[in-house]
Amino acid sequence: MFSLFVPESVRAVKEGISRKTLINDVMAGVIVGIVALPLAIAFAIASGVKPEQGIYTAVVAGFIISCFGGSRVQIGGPTGAFIIVVFDIVARYGYDGLAIATIMAGFMLLVMGFSRLGAAIRFIPYPMTVGFTSGIALIIFTTQIPDFFGLTLAKTSGEFIGKLAIYAEGMGTLNLQALAIGGVTLAILIFWPKVTRKVPGSVVAILATTLIAALLGLDVATIGSRFGSVPTSLPSPSIPKIDLETLKELSSPAFTIAMLAAIESLLSAVVSDGMIGKRHNANMELVAQGLANIVAPIFGGIPATGAIARTATNVKSGGTTPVAGIVHAATLLLILLFFGKWAVLIPMATLSAILMMVAYHMSEWRFFLKLLKSPPADVAVMLVTFALTVFVDLTVAIEVGVVMAALLFMNRMANLTQIKRSTTHLENDPHALACRKVPQGVEVFEINGPFFFGAANRFKDTLRVIQKKPKVLILRCRHILMIDATALRALEELVEETQREKTLLILSGVHAQPLVSLEQSGLYYRIGEENIYTNIDDALNGARRHLNLKEVPRPVPFVPTVSREAEGL
Numbered sequence: 334m335f336s337l338f339v340p341e342s343v344r345a346v347k348e349g350i351s352r353k354t355l356i357n358d359v360m361a362g363v364i365v366g367i368v369a370l371p372l373a374i375a376f377a378i379a380s381g382v383k384p385e386q387g388i389y390t391a392v393v394a395g396f397i398i399s400c401f402g403g404s405r406v407q408i409g410g411p412t413g414a415f416i417i418v419v420f421d422i423v424a425r426y427g428y429d430g431l432a433i434a435t436i437m438a439g440f441m442l443l444v445m446g447f448s449r450l451g452a453a454i455r456f457i458p459y460p461m462t463v464g465f466t467s468g469i470a471l472i473i474f475t476t477q478i479p480d481f482f483g484l485t486l487a488k489t490s491g492e493f494i495g496k497l498a499i500y501a502e503g504m505g506t507l508n509l510q511a512l513a514i515g516g517v518t519l520a521i522l523i524f525w526p527k528v529t530r531k532v533p534g535s536v537v538a539i540l541a542t543t544l545i546a547a548l549l550g551l552d553v554a555t556i557g558s559r560f561g562s563v564p565t566s567l568p569s570p571s572i573p574k575i576d577l578e579t580l581k582e583l584s585s586p587a588f589t590i591a592m593l594a595a596i597e598s599l600l601s602a603v604v605s606d607g608m609i610g611k612r613h614n615a616n617m618e619l620v621a622q623g624l625a626n627i628v629a630p631i632f633g634g635i636p637a638t639g640a641i642a643r644t645a646t647n648v649k650s651g652g653t654t655p656v657a658g659i660v661h662a663a664t665l666l667l668i669l670l671f672f673g674k675w676a677v678l679i680p681m682a683t684l685s686a687i688l689m690m691v692a693y694h695m696s697e698w699r700f701f702l703k704l705l706k707s708p709p710a711d712v713a714v715m716l717v718t719f720a721l722t723v724f725v726d727l728t729v730a731i732e733v734g735v736v737m738a739a740l741l742f743m744n745r746m747a748n749l750t751q752i753k754r755s756t757t758h759l760e761n762d763p764h765a766l767a768c769r770k771v772p773q774g775v776e777v778f779e780i781n782g783p784f785f786f787g788a789a790n791r792f793k794d795t796l797r798v799i800q801k802k803p804k805v806l807i808l809r810c811r812h813i814l815m816i817d818a819t820a821l822r823a824l825e826e827l828v829e830e831t832q833r834e835k836t837l838l839i840l841s842g843v844h845a846q847p848l849v850s851l852e853q854s855g856l857y858y859r860i861g862e863e864n865i866y867t868n869i870d871d872a873l874n875g876a877r878r879h880l881n882l883k884e885v886p887r888p889v890p891f892v893p894t895v896s897r898e899a900e901g902l
Contacts, residue, residue, distance in 0.1 A: 338447070338617050340401045342655040350654055361652030362660025365408055368533045368646050369395075369661060370668055372691070374556070374676065375684040376411040377635065379476060380419035382428060384556050384676065385563050385669070386633050387411050392567065392666045394625035394637030399658025402621035403451075403614030404602040406652050408643040408661055409625055413691050414593050415636045417472055417727050422586050424491070430583060432573040432630035437580065437587035442594060442623030451615025454595045458742075460707065460715035461734040462596065463700050468722025468730065470696035473688055475500075480685035481515040483508025483553060493723050511553045511682040514542050518686035533646075535687050542683040556684075557677030565673040567666070568633045589728040590636045594622050598639035608648045642694070710741045769869065770885065774804035775876045777869075781812040784820040784847070802834045805876040809869060811842030821854050828859050837879050840865045841872035 350358075369391050377387025391410035398409030422431045445451070472493065478500050479486055485506040490496050518538045525534035546553055556563065602613040618639070625637050647657050704715055714737050721730035771777060816824075831838045838860055843851070848865075851857040857865070866872040874884040 337449075337614070338620060339614075340617060340621070340655075341403055341405045341614065342400050342659075345405060345654040345656075350656065354653055355656060357651035358654050358656040359660050361647050361650035362657040363664050364533070364650045365643055365647045365652070365657065365661040366664025366668070367536055369408070369410055369640075369643055369665060371535045371539050371679075371684070371687055372640075372643070373411055373665070374679070375688050375691075376413060376416060378556075378560075378681075378684060379413075379416045379473065379688055380411070380635060381423040382419070382431075382635055383560055385673070386635055388665055388669050388673075389567060389632050390629050390634035390637050392662050392669070393632045393634055394629040395665070396659060396662035397625040397628055398598075398621050398637070398639065399655040399662065400621075401617070401624055402639075402655065402658075403617030403619075404605055404639070404644075405611060405613075405654050406605045406609055406644055406647050406657065407598070407602055407613075407618065407639045408647050408658050409598070409622070409637050409639055410643065411635055412597060412638055412640050413473055413688070413695055414466070414469055414597050414638070415590065416476075417469055417722075418586060418589050418593070419635055421491075421726070422583070426579070426583065429573045430579065431635065433575055433579055434583040434587040434590060435626050435630045435634075435636045436573075437583060438590035438594065438636065439623045439626035439628075441587065441591035442619050442626060444623075445591070445595060446616045446619030446621075446623060449616050451599065451617075451619050454599050454615070454619075457596055457735070458711070458714060458738040460704055460711040461718050461731075461738050462600075463697055463704055464715040464718030464734060465722045465727060465730050467696050467698065467701050468719045469727065470692040471723055473695070474692040477685035477688045477692075479503070480554065480681040481512070481689065483511025483682060508553065510551045511680070514546060514551065514553055514680045515682040515686040517545070518542055518683045519690065522686065522690045530649075538687065539679055539683055542680055543678050546680045547678055551680075554681040555677060556679050556681065559681060561677075563673045563676045565670055567669075570631045571633075572631055585728050589731055590626070592731055594626060594636065594638040595619055597641070598622050601639035601641040601644050604641055605644050605648055608645065609653060642691075710744075714738050714741065769873060771873065772805075772877055772880055772882055774880060775807065775873070776803040776805070777807045777809060779809035779812070784810075784813045784816045802836055805837045805839060805879055806831060807839045807841055807869075807872050807876060809841045809872075810844070810847060811869075813847050814844055816847040816850050821850060821856065824851075825854070825856055825859075828856060837876070838864065839872050839875055841869050842867060 370388070373387035373391040374384040375387070377384050377390070380387075387410075394411075395409045398407060402409070419431060422434055426434075445454070475493070475496060478484070482504070483506075484500065484503040485508075486499055486503045488499060490499055521538040521541060522534045525532075525537055545551070546555070598618055599613075599615055602615070602618055606612055622638060629635070629637055643661075647661070650657075652658075701715070701719075705712055707715075714734060717737060718730050718734035721733055828838060830836075840860060843865055848857070851860070851865075864875065866875060870885075877884050
């Protein structure tokens with residue numbers, strides 16, 4: 334069991350890291366660290382906390398995720414997915430409330446990992462993921478409008494429509510200099526990759542626009558004018574004060590943080606698997622995410638998870654082991670220590686443009702439009718999740734999305750389960766009832782598909798079509814691979830009814846799981862071991878014995894012969 338929870342860093346060391354691999358990982362880590370710097374600052378500011386707290390998160394959480402994670406190339410840190418949740422928690426409960434919620438989420442992730450729920454997280458429906466991801470992207474984009482245009486707003490609103498109305502009112506305060514800085518940033522982000530991909534466009538944009546704003550003395554908001562000085566060291570560890578009442582209030586936001594961290598980190602790990610040709614350990618990855626989100630708030634950080642874009646950059650830069658992720662965290666720490674004081678000069682319009690580009694790539698608008706052509710149920714899940722994310726709350730969106738997807742899935746499974754009179758001849762099916770003679774007074778019904786609570790009522794309704802009560806009722810169960818408690822209860826009601834009607838109930842072709850469930854529930858003994866058969870021929874002969882009729886020998890299976898001419902082809 335313990336071998337299932339061995340970090341990939343340990344496995345990599347045991348396998349051996351060559352000098353060439355080590356050099357490549359160090360170079361990749363430095364590049365990713367530089368790429369992560371502007372994103373960490375931007376995500377922190379957009380989340381309603383201080384810019385340096387994004388760097389703290391990238392350093393501490395990034396180090397832990399690389400050391401203890403289940404993916405060799407995963408890069409951890411703050412991401413855009415958390416912006417809405419974090420901003421809302423900070424607005425309601427302050428940073429201490431956010432720290433408590435993040436630590437709670439960390440413990441939830443630990444439980445998920447040690448309970449081996451890593452594979453289960455992958456079952457989150459794709460339409461739901463696209464729905465809330467697109468919703469988050471739209472909100473991130475719109476929240477950057479004031480800084481991009483340099484607006485001075487007299488009031489704020491927590492509602493999406495209310496924000497847009499306030500932005501429209503504040504357009505009279507448009508700052509053309511801030512708009513120019515934002516426009517230059519977007520131009521660099523769009524066109525710089527066509528020049529070279531070795532140097533990140535976001536870094537070029539920050540250096541260029543910061544120099545322009547400083548040398549020309551532009552009247553634009555900067556990190557320094559908005560937040561003051563930026564510390565040049567990690568803060569001392571501090572555990573927030575926790576009380577029972579706060580834990581209750583923050584349980585729902587904490588669950589949202591845990592789910593987002595789990596979904597995004599495992600999605601990032603899956604993407605990186607395809608790039609490096611290896612398979613990640615999902616449960617170990619969840620454990621690492623849990624540890625990171627427990628420790629990061631102690632050092633003033635915010636929620637963290639695996640970052641798809643930075644992980645992809647790591648792979649493209651040559652990273653193949655967790656060493657690259659560790660170097661990425663060390664690079665950010667060195668930047669904070671030696672260059673952090675210069676971060677105060679970065680224009681807010683620059684960061685807003687970077688986040689707008691992040692939101693654009695995050696929106697997956699092509700997949701959103703493509704999914705509109707999917708089955709109506711999937712479209713409904715996506716649109717409801719999207720609408721709730723934008724107009725209500727991300728926590729509500731995830732909860733409702735999961736419930737909707739589960740209900741629609743169960744409805745589909747129930748529709749797949751067919752319960753009917755077993756009289757139809759199936760071509761090339763030697764076990765079809767049409768190939769056999771059913772005695773007078775015997776009814777045969779067959780259940781195809783999982784027999785669970787979604788199909789239990791259909792089972793009852795189907796049996797009601799019997800007008801004249803039979804002397805023997807045979808249930809063919811050859812296609813039932815699972816049965817649940819509700820279905821067992823429906824079967825128990827059938828047993829009681831057949832006993833009242835003096836009808837013999839026979840089961841045919843019962844598989845292992847249903848047989849064990851029947852035995853555990855006691856129905857096996859109420860039906861009678863002698864009335865449970867492995868095949869339909871023995872079941873029909875059992876009915877004949879009950880009716881004092883002559884038994885029929887089991888048919889010899891037809892085996893097609895191959896002619897010599899055919900063999901020679």
